[in-house]
Amino acid sequence: xxxxxxxxxxxxxxxxxxxxxxxxxxxxxxxxxxxxxxxxxxxxxxxxxxxxxxxxxxxxxxxxxxxxxxxxxxxxxxxxxxxxxxxxxxxxxxxxxxxxxxxxxxxxxxxxxxxxxxxxxxxxxxxxxxxxxxxxxxxxxxxxxxxxxxxxxxxxxxxxxxxxxxxxxxxxxxxxxxxxxxxxxxxxxxxxxxxxxxxxxxxxxxxxxxxxxxxxxxxxxxxxxxxxxxxxxxxxxxxxxxxxxxxxxxxxxxxxxxxxxxxxxxxxxxxxxxxxxxxxxxxxxxxxxxxxxxxxxxxxx
Amino acid sequence: xxxxxxxxxxxxxxxxxxxxxxxxxxxxxxxxxxxxxxxxxxxxxxxxxxxxxxxxxxxxxxxxxxxxxxxxxxxxxxxxxxxxxxxxxxxxxxxxxxxxxxxxxxxxxxxxxxxxxxxxxxxxxxxxxxxxxxxxxxxxxxxxxxxxxxxxxxxxxxxxxxxxxxxxxxxxxxxxxxxxxxxxxxxxxxxxxxxxxxxxxxxxxxxxxxxxxxxxxxxxxxxxxxxxxxxxxxxxxxxxxxxxxxxxxxxxxxxxxxxxxxxxxxxxxxxxxxxxxxxxxxxxxxxxxxxxxxxxxxxxx
Numbered sequence: 001x002x003x004x005x006x007x008x009x010x011x012x013x014x015x016x017x018x019x020x021x022x023x024x025x026x027x028x029x030x031x032x033x034x035x036x037x038x039x040x041x042x043x044x045x046x047x048x049x050x051x052x053x054x055x056x057x058x059x060x061x062x063x064x065x066x067x068x069x070x071x072x073x074x075x076x077x078x079x080x081x082x083x084x085x086x087x088x089x090x091x092x093x094x095x096x097x098x099x100x101x102x103x104x105x106x107x108x109x110x111x112x113x114x115x116x117x118x119x120x121x122x123x124x125x126x127x128x129x130x131x132x133x134x135x136x137x138x139x140x141x142x143x144x145x146x147x148x149x150x151x152x153x154x155x156x157x158x159x160x161x162x163x164x165x166x167x168x169x170x171x172x173x174x175x176x177x178x179x180x181x182x183x184x185x186x187x188x189x190x191x192x193x194x195x196x197x198x199x200x201x202x203x204x205x206x207x208x209x210x211x212x213x214x215x216x217x218x219x220x221x222x223x224x225x226x227x228x229x230x231x232x233x234x235x236x237x238x239x240x241x242x243x244x245x246x247x248x249x250x251x252x253x254x255x256x257x258x259x260x261x262x263x264x265x266x267x268x269x270x271x272x273x274x275x276x277x278x279x280x281x282x283x284x285x286x287x288x289x290x291x292x293x294x295x296x297x298x299x300x301x
Numbered sequence: 302x303x304x305x306x307x308x309x310x311x312x313x314x315x316x317x318x319x320x321x322x323x324x325x326x327x328x329x330x331x332x333x334x335x336x337x338x339x340x341x342x343x344x345x346x347x348x349x350x351x352x353x354x355x356x357x358x359x360x361x362x363x364x365x366x367x368x369x370x371x372x373x374x375x376x377x378x379x380x381x382x383x384x385x386x387x388x389x390x391x392x393x394x395x396x397x398x399x400x401x402x403x404x405x406x407x408x409x410x411x412x413x414x415x416x417x418x419x420x421x422x423x424x425x426x427x428x429x430x431x432x433x434x435x436x437x438x439x440x441x442x443x444x445x446x447x448x449x450x451x452x453x454x455x456x457x458x459x460x461x462x463x464x465x466x467x468x469x470x471x472x473x474x475x476x477x478x479x480x481x482x483x484x485x486x487x488x489x490x491x492x493x494x495x496x497x498x499x500x501x502x503x504x505x506x507x508x509x510x511x512x513x514x515x516x517x518x519x520x521x522x523x524x525x526x527x528x529x530x531x532x533x534x535x536x537x538x539x540x541x542x543x544x545x546x547x548x549x550x551x552x553x554x555x556x557x558x559x560x561x562x563x564x565x566x567x568x569x570x571x572x573x574x575x576x577x578x579x580x581x582x583x584x585x586x587x588x589x590x591x592x593x594x595x596x597x598x599x600x601x602x
Binding site: 034246247256263269 | 333335349351358360469470471536540543544547548557563564566567568570571572573574575576577578579
């Protein structure tokens with residue numbers, strides 16, 4: 001029987017193994033850990049690395065919280081039960097180099113006192129400059145992970161990521177997407193511990209896909225030189241990232257609305273970001289090409 | 302009879318006179334103007350100044366829009382009428398120097414097709430470092446403007462600003478507040494054009510208070526030297542400004558939800574901002590003293 005404690009323990013291990021892998025490849029940065037408790041119940045283990053060789057600011061957070069859901073969250077989730085348990089690992093890495101992508105991963109488990117539960121999560125990539133080969137490679141890794149479990153997962157979760165990581169007021173996607181899923185649960189008929197175990201195995205497989213993917217990009221891009229102009233564009237792209245996270249991201253809102261630890265929730269924000277009024281890249285530039293590729297529905301894999 | 306066209310015209314004049322005053326005192330920066338049209342009806346005249354001597358990024362926007370309100374905005378406003386007209390001037394100035402305050406002003410008029418109308422607006426100040434004398438001076442100016450119309454305005458609108466410009470997840474105010482008011486309309490009994498005219502005169506008086514206030518700070522602070530450490534703190538305070546505007550500010554949300562011009566709405570964001578994980582100023586430092594003063598309910602005037 002897979003208990004919420006089993007799930008939380010396994011996710012803590014995942015946090016640990018990812019931190020080790022990132023530190024090793026970075027070669028300089030070390031994660032600083034803060035353990036925190038939530039007033040309403042539970043707590044977490046936040047780990048943030050700043051000013052590494054490759055990673056400028058990266059957070060790999062674990063939390064396991066429980067208590068009462070505020071009414072507005074119950075409404076948003078369309079549930080009437082208020083006693084909840086939630087555990088997950090959340091990652092955002094902002095690299096120093098504008099030629100390296102920002103990455104985000106989240107795997108989470110949610111359970112209500114009435115026995116209802118679901119899994120959610122995903123991985124998505126936000127290159128400051130979209131490179132078509134990198135995008136294909138990235139989506140192929142995600143597709144491979146998904147296909148090992150269910151052939152319907154990748155197309156479905158890829159489309160979901162396109163829709164979720166979208167900035168309406170800019171009419172652009174946050175990055176090149178990836179996979180996103182929520183409310184994943186075993187069918188009612190087959191609601192056995194095996195069905196739940198299978199979904200959890202998938203969740204962990206997604207989590208285990210993160211480190212090899214990002215280490216690939218770290219190795220590939222860490223020695224590339226970049227210009228002041230590229231750094232400025234990175235600031236602008238980081239500004240868009242901030243806009244998405246503060247205005248639209250449901251995880252951020254959930255965290256702030258349930259009185260989570262603000263510094264842990266907002267570790268997703270970059271060390272700096274910029275807003276340049278009415279900035280329009282020159283036609284044909286790398287920047288303009290990137291904008292062309294920040295669209296929904298591109299079949300990368 | 303005071304028509305919506307009269308009001309919009311007068312607000313455009315206000316935009317113009319403020320831009321002239323700011324350019325003159327800055328001595329280098331020039332406002333760049335964009336006229337834009339809104340698909341649903343109306344448009345605006347955006348003016349942004351970047352990289353002046355004193356002002357790093359400042360926007361002074363006029364708009365007059367009309368059309369159909371989206372259902373979520375009708376709900377938020379608790380109205381059933383959907384045809385609206387809205388006009389206003391919005392200002393945010395981010396100075397280069399961390400020793401100079403960020404300032405925000407907004408004056409607006411809102412009218413529904415059923416004849417209902419109201420005025421709203423305010424001025425608030427966000428010093429990167431709170432200086433007690435400056436704060437007293439600032440609030441006294443606002444009190445003087447209010448008292449010339451109604452002795453109840455300043456205490457009421459000052460408290461409203463404290464409540465509105467508050468960042469719950471940081472448990473701090475955005476700055477030292479100022480005045481904020483909304484849904485200001487003539488009493489139903491005295492709903493004559495004179496009552497409306499009186500309120501409009503107050504609105505314009507608030508608008509006319511802006512330039513003398515900010516010019517005072519420009520003159521006072523423009524020649525002061527500052528350190529790298531102070532510049533870093535400015536980045537952090539700007540980060541908080543971004544958090545407030547993107548998460549909580551109703552004007553920003555109204556603009557984005559009604560498909561306003563994104564670059565005009567988000568001109569309120571600074572050229573750059575920073576997020577430093579778990580940054581805690583040293584006890585007794587200028588930064589720590591500022592945090593002590595970012596609280597509701599301080600009687601400055």
